[in-house]
Amino acid sequence: MAIHLDQISCSFGSTRALHHLSLDIAVGEQVALIGPSGCGKTTLLRLIGTQLRPNQGHLTVLDQNPALLDPGQLRKLRTRIAMIPQHLGLVPNVQVRRNVLNGGLGTIGLPRTLVQSILPSPSETQRAFHWLDRTGIGEKIYDRTDSLSGGQQQRVAVARALYQEPGILLADEPTSSVDPARARDMIELLTSLSREEGLTLVVSMHDLDLARACFPRLVGLRHGEVAFDQSPDELSEEACQSLYQLESSLPEHHHEQTD
Ligand SMILES: Nc1ncnc2c1ncn2[C@@H]1O[C@H](COP(=O)(O)OP(=O)(O)OP(=O)(O)O)[C@@H](O)[C@H]1O
Numbered sequence: 001m002a003i004h005l006d007q008i009s010c011s012f013g014s015t016r017a018l019h020h021l022s023l024d025i026a027v028g029e030q031v032a033l034i035g036p037s038g039c040g041k042t043t044l045l046r047l048i049g050t051q052l053r054p055n056q057g058h059l060t061v062l063d064q065n066p067a068l069l070d071p072g073q074l075r076k077l078r079t080r081i082a083m084i085p086q087h088l089g090l091v092p093n094v095q096v097r098r099n100v101l102n103g104g105l106g107t108i109g110l111p112r113t114l115v116q117s118i119l120p121s122p123s124e125t126q127r128a129f130h131w132l133d134r135t136g137i138g139e140k141i142y143d144r145t146d147s148l149s150g151g152q153q154q155r156v157a158v159a160r161a162l163y164q165e166p167g168i169l170l171a172d173e174p175t176s177s178v179d180p181a182r183a184r185d186m187i188e189l190l191t192s193l194s195r196e197e198g199l200t201l202v203v204s205m206h207d208l209d210l211a212r213a214c215f216p217r218l219v220g221l222r223h224g225e226v227a228f229d230q231s232p233d234e235l236s237e238e239a240c241q242s243l244y245q246l247e248s249s250l251p252e253h254h255h256e257q258t259d
Contacts, residue, residue, distance in 0.1 A: 002027045002200040008057035017043040018224040032211035033204040035221035041204035045170045049083045062167050079106040082161035084171040092146035099156050100128040103163030131159040151182045171203045187214045
């Protein structure tokens with residue numbers, strides 16, 4: 001099992017983000033996490049990425065329990081989990097190559113990082129090109145990152161994640177700031193790369209129609225609990241509607257709290 005969550009609860013002060021949530025995701029599965037703002041999608045991704053610890057419950061990622069690992073083992077596990085954050089986290093005023101190479105920082109240690117930032121080896125550059133090429137923008141490798149379009153920058157973030165050679169790829173609302181055609185391109189890029197590389201893929205998103213069109217498994221979250229866990233064919237209109245009807249009736253504190 002790539003990801004195993006058993007009765008996980010996670011709170012921030014008095015705000016309950018996840019409540020007795022259980023979910024198993026097999027190696028190579030592609031899962032869309034759907035639900036209204038504040039339902040717990042980012043919290044769940046951060047737990048899987050081992051950036052957060054649950055208050056209760058049992059979690060294993062790539063068959064390891066992060067709570068039982070020493071700092072070195074935890075670092076190693078994290079190199080196998082790549083996260084594409086909502087705002088991409090690219091360094092704007094450097095070459096695209098630099099941003100892709102940043103995907104390897106967790107693995108190579110400080111001395112090599114310093115050398116690499118001045119003079120990347122030909123094999124590192126070749127590998128950066130390989131992943132940029134796989135995302136369709138190989139020719140941009142020496143361009144300044146902030147000269148690229150928003151869609152191209154998203155591809156740089158995908159290449160950076162894949163440079164890490166992860167077992168699990170997580171993406172937090174990768175479609176939130178792009179137009180519908182770009183959103184579909186992005187999701188199709190992620191799902192096809194995950195299929196070809198045998199990568200477990202978990203993507204949070206708001207667009208239910210896009211999730212239904214592109215993912216074989218949809219997990220709906222509501223108030224930090226699993227509302228449904230189904231294939232697009234199984235998913236009923238009622239289940240979808242109930243998920244989003246609650247958006248307007250969320251308790252007030254769900255709107256007020258922020259990251
Ligand atoms: N660092 C934090 N401090 C306090 N509360 C938090 C924190 N992170 C999340 N929360 C709260 O936990 C709940 C779940 O938040 P989360 O960000 O996981 O939801 P989400 O589904 O990803 O929302 P969105 O779609 O708006 O990104 C919300 O009520 C949120 O305000």
